Every structure is written in C-alpha cells, then in structure tokens.
Amino acid sequence: MQLNTYLVANFRIMQTAFLPYRSSQVHYCWFGTGQKLILCLHGYGESAESFQFLGKYIGADYTLIAIDFPFHGKTEWNEGLQFSVADLIAIVQALHLKHCDGTQRITLLGYSMGGRVALQLLQSLSTKIEKTVLLAPDGLKVNFWYWLATQTYIGNRLFAFTMKHPGWFFYLLQTGSKLKLINQSILKFTRYYINDTTVRRLLYERWTCMRAIRPNLTSIKKLIRAHALPIRLLYGKYDRIIRHERGEIFRKGIESFCTLHIIQTGHQVLQEKQVNEIIQLIES
Template sequence: MGYLHIPQLGQVHYHEYGTGSKPLLAFHGYGMTGKQFHVLEQSVLPEYHVYGFDHFFHGGSALKDWSEQQIIQGMPKALVRNYVEEWFKLHGRQRFSVLGYSIGANLALILVEEYADLIDEVILMAPDGLFVYKGFHILTHKTLGRYLFRTVTKSKWIAPSLLKTLKRVGFIDESLYKIAWSEMDTEQKRLDVYYTLNLIKRLKPDTQKVAQLINQHNIKCRLIFGRHDNLFPKREAQPFINTLNNPEVHEVDLGHWLVTADLDKYLVKFKV
C-alpha cells in the first residue's frame, strides 16, 4: 500500500498486489476500492504487479481543500495525468498497462490519451466511457436531473422508492437494484454517490483519439462485458470496438457485477 500526494487534488491511496513483474495501474468501480481486482488471482495477478487506486470518496483517498461547489463542478480531465506523474516519482518512469472497471475505465482511457507510447495493454471491464450513458448524463449535466439528484441525496425515502420504480419498469435489473440500494441506504452513502458522480462527470475520454492511439502503438486491448449487463453492455460499445484493429473481446455470462472469481476462471482459459 502507498499514497500519491497529487497537486490540486489531494491524497490518493493505492493497494499493491500480484505476483507478476509488469506494472498495471488499475481503477475500480463504484463502491469498491483498489483491492477489487484481487479476485483475478489466476488470470491477471500472475502476470502483473497491480497498483489499485482508490477513487475519491472511497477507501483511503481524500480530496484536499475542495469545496462542495468545486466537487459539483467536476474534476478537470487534465489532472488525471498527475496520477501517473506522481507514480513515476515513486517508481521511476517506465512502461505500464492500465485496467479499468465500470466508472474506473474513464481514467484508464484518459491515460491512454496521455501515455499511449508507454502503455503495453489496456484491459476494460464493463467499461464506462465508450459511449454516453444517458442516466448519468441526465443526473450530472441536465438542470432537472441535477435538481432531482440533489433532492434524492437529501431524502431518506425518495431513493428507495425511485430505485423500486426503476426496477419495476425495467430500467435497471435485480443485480443493479441490489448494488444501488446497498450504496444509498444511508445519508452518507447517498452523499458519496452524489459527490463521486459529480466529481468524475468531466472525465470523459476522447474515444476516437483513444482508438487511433491504440492502433498506432499496437497496444493490446482486452474488452470484457457481461452478457446481462444493462448498464454498460457490449452492444453500446460496438462502434468503438469496430474502430480497433485487433481487439480481444469477451462477453461473459454475467451482469454488471463482473469482477468475480467466475470471471477469473473464465479469463484463465485464454492465457497464452
């Protein structure tokens, strides 16, 4: 474990694990920590030494001197580069790979924009950032959506009622309902959701540029989707996939809750 002290942001906590020698900078999904990928012990960890970063409002990472207004305005995309620059100060400038699951994929993709000449592999799991997810966009960018999001955050009863309605009309499935409810059953958890989604709302990769760089630098690219994922399904990412020269694409018989021992068992079959 360690910390990066990032100018203009604060303290970023990271976890180290894996028995491999190649560095892998990893970014987890909502409600987890940088330890999330520890379950990939047969497929990923023998090859890589993972540096799993905690998102802000998760684990041991903490913003420094940010007002609520700044958080709601969102983190400037340019600051993502500072993660790697500070990591280089501790571990030396070197080649590395990136891994991102769900909302963590945004940071991984932005690093491809910045460091394509140093990246060996990109691993994306149920990735956000390859297309605009309308639900998050409405909640963080549209006036009515922002108002409703703030109102739900402050209310003890609106959140459960809203989630039940979304499940009933089929907007979210049972697995997403359980995940969302587990992260919104207290006021602090609701605030963490509100702050997290607002903080990252400007961290949107340029997917056209990312694809060009992956092709130009012959970066190995693995994309893994859950067949039953209604949040970030493969079909929505297909336009991006079609622009890549030689992607390795998997659709696993899982939902959005993808980073599991079952995924590890699946991926190990494809190890060379």
Template sequence: MQFLETSFGHLAYKKHGQGKNYFLLFHGFGQNMKAYDLFLELRNEEECFLVFDMFYHGQSSWKSVNQRLTKEIWREIMVQLMEKEGFEKFHLVGYSMGGKFCLITYEIFPNLTQSLLLMAPDGIKTGFWYNMATFPGVLNRLFKHVVFHPKRFFRTMDALYSLGILQNSLIKFVKSQMQTRTMRAQVYFTWNVFKPLKPDLGLIIKYLRLNKTPVTLFTGAYDTMITTRNLKKFSSKVPQIITCELPCGHNTLIEDTFQHLKKTKKR
C-alpha cells in the same frame, strides 16, 4: 498501504510484487482496492501490481468538492506516481468507473500504455446516472435532491417497474448504491468531482489503431448497465481488440473475468 500525496488529495494504493512490468488496477464505483484481491493470484514474478482506492473511495481522499478532477490534474497525478515508483510504461486494468479511468489514462499517455484490459468500462456509452449528474442548473439540483432525499425517487422507480418501463436489475443496482446517506453522498460527490473526465473516443480509437495497443474487452451477457451491444460501435473500430462476453451480470464481472483468465492461463 501507501499514499500518493498530491496537492489535490491523497491517493491510496497497494504495491504487489517487485517486477518491472507495471499494472495499474482501477476499481468501480462503490468499491475499493479489495475488489481486485482475486487478481493478485494472476501476477507473476516479472509483474508489479499497483491497486488503487479511487478518490472518494476506500482510504483515498479529495481535498475540495469545488475542485473538479480534470484530465490535466489526472495527468499531474499519474506523472507524480510514475516518478515516485520509478516506472514509465504500464498496463491498464479497469472495471466500470475504473474502466473510464483507463480510457482517460490511455488518452493522455498512449505511447506509454502497453495494454488495456477493460471490464464493462464506463465512458464509452454513458448511462442515466452519469448524464443526470452532468446536466446543468435545475436538473443538476434535481440530482442532488434525489441523492439526499431518495424516498420519493425510489417510489417512482418502483412505479415505473410495475409498468414494465424499468428492469428490476437496474432498480436493485441503484438502491444498492444509495442505501445510506453516506453512500448517497458518495454518489453525488464522486459524479460531480469526476464530471470533466469524458474520454475522447475518437482520439482514443485513433491512438489504438496507430499504436496497435493490445486491448481486451470483457462484458457480461446479463449486464443491463453497460451492455455488449452498447460497446459494439467502439469495439468494431479497433481491429486488434479481443472481446469476451461472459455469462454473468455487472456486479460479478471482476470475479468472472478472473476465473476466465485463470483458466486460459493454465492452458
């Protein structure tokens, strides 16, 4: 385990391999770097994997909840990482929330990014939780109340499910992320600190087309959180993109992507 000590917080990561082709791997919300343990099997001798704990996850820490993580701060953090590890160009791998960090990183460093592998990336078409957290004023306070006092909210969700308005998979996902007070605090602080990180999709598409950056997009056929359909508008504007819909839901997409890549690698 290594730490990138910045003035904003400590970013934990593990370095696997000594190759000169660097891959930066970002996990999803509620996970940590162990989410990519399977992916380590895909690495060859010419590659180096840097697998991270995102802020508010695993061993990484953020100094102040009042300090938002902006694109400029993320740029500073990435430049510091490149200087420490001695690399310039890199590949990006990200799942869900980590996919949004890949998009942001590409937006900032389009000429340094050699490829993107995105698994159900957040940030292209945002969902309920992200939108609710970024609402101003009263609605933002409502989000905080829901996070720290969830019982009434859960009862409302169950009622909406009984009426056929909400899908059971969505309810299970939300409850799994908010089981304890610690987990609910992680939801609130993560979403608020990361609030400014909104990918400029128009600019990203422009860079992807201009640079012809290789992009592979994996989605789950049974994913109700980030669907293939919701990402279609984005993917249709990137001629070189390779899309792959796997027979899985949101929570197992990293594992299923690994199995797919492992099979194709053997061919």
C-alpha cells in the same frame, strides 16, 4: 509516507501507501517489483483492494499498482468535488516514477467506472500505454441521466436535492417498474445506492467529483489505430447494468486491435473465480 504490509495467501506481500498530492493523500496498493507495470482502476463504491486477489496469480515479472479514487477506499481527498484529468495524470505519473523509472509502458486494467478512467488515460497518455484491459467498462456509452446529473447545472442541483429528499424518485422508479419501463436489475441496483443517507451522500460526491473524466471515443479509436494499441474487453453475459453490445459497437473500425470476450456471470466480472480469464487478457 505511511506504509503497511501484510501477507496474501501465497505469502507474496501486498503493500499499501499514501501518495501526497496537493492537500490530499491518495491511497494505493501494490504488488511485486517486475518490469511490466499494471495500473488497476476500480469500480464505483469499491477500492484498490478489489484487485488484491490478483497478487496471488500474477507473474513475478509484473508490478501491479491499484489506486483508490477520490471518496473511495482510504484516499483522503481535500480538493472539494474537483478531480480533473490533469489531477489523474499527475497522480499516475507520480506513481509511475516512484515504482518504476517512468519509462515503462503501462497496461491499464479498469473495471466498471475504472474502465472510464482507463479510457481517459488511454486518450491522454497513449504513447505510454502498452495495452488496455476493460472489464464491464463504463465510458463506452454516455448515460443520459449521468450526463444530466453531472454535466448540467440544473441537473446537478436536482441531483443534490434528490439525494437529500429521495421520496419522489422512489415513486418514479416504482411507477417505471410497474409500466415495465425499468428492468428489475436496474431497479434493485438503483434502490441499493439511494436507500441510505450516507450512501446517497457518497453517490452525489463521487459522481460529481468524477464528472471531468469524459473520454472521447472518436479520438481514442484514432489513437488505437495510429499506435496499434491492443484493447481487451471482458463482459458478463448476464450483466444488465453494462451490456456487451456497447463493446460490439465500440469495436467497429478497430477490430484488428480490439477483442471482446463474454463469460458466464453478471456485472461482477472482477472476482477471483474469473482470474484465469482476466490474466489471459493481460498476457495475450
């Protein structure tokens, strides 16, 4: 195991390591040695280090583990464009055993794409979950274009072609913007992610690799009710990418277990300036 350590602002140690898995090396970070375990799941294009600031504020009774997903951060993923639910569970269970004794229940903290991963873990490991905190989470609504690009053969081939030859797609975006069919936030967001050859390649690899992570919301809501599992949702009021209305719809039927909070920000909910709200949801 490769290991590096460095000091964060308040002299607590953040440690990083690689977990061998099959022919890959999964990179992750952790803080603390407390009995309460928080598993942190980052957003698209981010990494485990997105949660670094929490180490300055989280209580001493917590252990915080953050994973780099395939094709993100420093993870060396050598299993092709395959990342199954079984892979996800095996990695989480290995880290659970390594840093705890495998018996502690886990608090899931997922941001954006990591919210979808958290929902999948909630569905698959419900008896091991203490609480789920979702920050502007993906996964509460099936995006048609994501479904088409990752769940259908023809759509995935078109996706691959477009990432190599994006001209026609740029034209389509511009036309949709002129006709007011696409809002400016989504237009800017999309342009950012397809305006560079390397960024487009990573988009294809990341989306395709994560395609098996498809939580079933009906099953999840049944598990929430059956096990009385707390769910905390946090959204940005001005988020045009993932709207808080999705959370309101998800809450229907599980209001006793699921709370929804809206703060004065956009999609970037996972920031140090929001740390008080985040920690309050973890501890509530």
